[in-house]
Amino acid sequence: MLNKTGVPTLEDIQTVSPSEERLKKGPVAIIECFQEIPCNPCTEACKQGAIRPMEDINNLPKLDLDKCNGCGVCLSRCPGLAIFIVDASYSDTEAIVRIPYEYYPVPQVGEKVVGLNRAGDELGTFEVSKVQSGGQKNKTYTIWLIVPQSLAMEVRGLRLRSTEIQPKETIVCRCEDITLGEIQALIKEGYSTIDEIKRAARAGMGPCQGRTCRMLIAQELAKFYSIPVGEVLMPTFRPTVKPVKLGTYAGGE
Numbered sequence: 001m002l003n004k005t006g007v008p009t010l011e012d013i014q015t016v017s018p019s020e021e022r023l024k025k026g027p028v029a030i031i032e033c034f035q036e037i038p039c040n041p042c043t044e045a046c047k048q049g050a051i052r053p054m055e056d057i058n059n060l061p062k063l064d065l066d067k068c069n070g071c072g073v074c075l076s077r078c079p080g081l082a083i084f085i086v087d088a089s090y091s092d093t094e095a096i097v098r099i100p101y102e103y104y105p106v107p108q109v110g111e112k113v114v115g116l117n118r119a120g121d122e123l124g125t126f127e128v129s130k131v132q133s134g135g136q137k138n139k140t141y142t143i144w145l146i147v148p149q150s151l152a153m154e155v156r157g158l159r160l161r162s163t164e165i166q167p168k169e170t171i172v173c174r175c176e177d178i179t180l181g182e183i184q185a186l187i188k189e190g191y192s193t194i195d196e197i198k199r200a201a202r203a204g205m206g207p208c209q210g211r212t213c214r215m216l217i218a219q220e221l222a223k224f225y226s227i228p229v230g231e232v233l234m235p236t237f238r239p240t241v242k243p244v245k246l247g248t249y250a251g252g253e
């Protein structure tokens with residue numbers, strides 16, 4: 001399901017949801033990383049030892065909820081923007097959700113922004129209470145949103161109310177640094193499938209093999225041709241579907 005829609009299922013979410021009791025204790029990381037990809041910066045980032053070291057770099061991260069203090073260091077190090085911090089102890093009626101953000105312009109403290117769920121649907125307008133830069137090397141900002149308690153496990157994205165997306169500054173394929181503007185230009189030129197765009201621009205040929213950009217490109221094609229996104233021709237998936245060590249082949253496994 002996630003591969004087709006880009007949206008995790010309820011069952012996926014349940015596997016990483018803390019108990020009500022843990023949520024009420026204070027800030028905690030919610031690691032919504034559900035695809036086995038060669039990635040582990042979160043394990044290195046956590047100095048509390050809350051994210052267990054992976055035996056295999058393709059493993060999913062495992063969080064020790066009791067060790068996590070919700071510091072948010074892992075959030076800004078995750079290249080997949082898959083980590084959120086939820087603080088349900090903020091007040092009786094409201095919670096803070098910290099969201100990774102990599103677009104310009106960056107929202108300002110006090111600004112009202114549109115909160116989105118995992119599918120990109122609007123959930124309401126919420127106030128930004130803090131904006132944290134990732135520092136000189138890390139360009140990921142963390143946006144602190146005040147949301148109703150009932151939406152603390154729902155709000156996972158945001159959109160500014162007043163600005164249009166800037167295609168030249170919006171990265172679609174993070175592995176190969178391909179912008180939305182470049183994808184849109186290729187579509188206008190006549191490239192009409194994800195495979196064609198992949199061959200022309202290398203979008204989807206980096207380490208994540210299109211897991212991030214595939215559906216974004218499909219959405220652009222759907223918009224351009226005025227068709228449902230489900231009708232966009234998907235690329236062919238061939239084994240191996242994840243990196244395999246040479247030793248595994250050499251060992252004949």
Ligand code: SF4
Nearest residue numbers: 046068069071072074
């Ligand atoms: S929020 Fe802080 S303590 Fe919790 S997993 Fe991330 S880095 Fe570790």
Ligand code: SF4
Nearest residue numbers: 033039041042078080
């Ligand atoms: S995508 Fe993020 S959460 Fe998943 S393994 Fe990589 S750093 Fe960790």
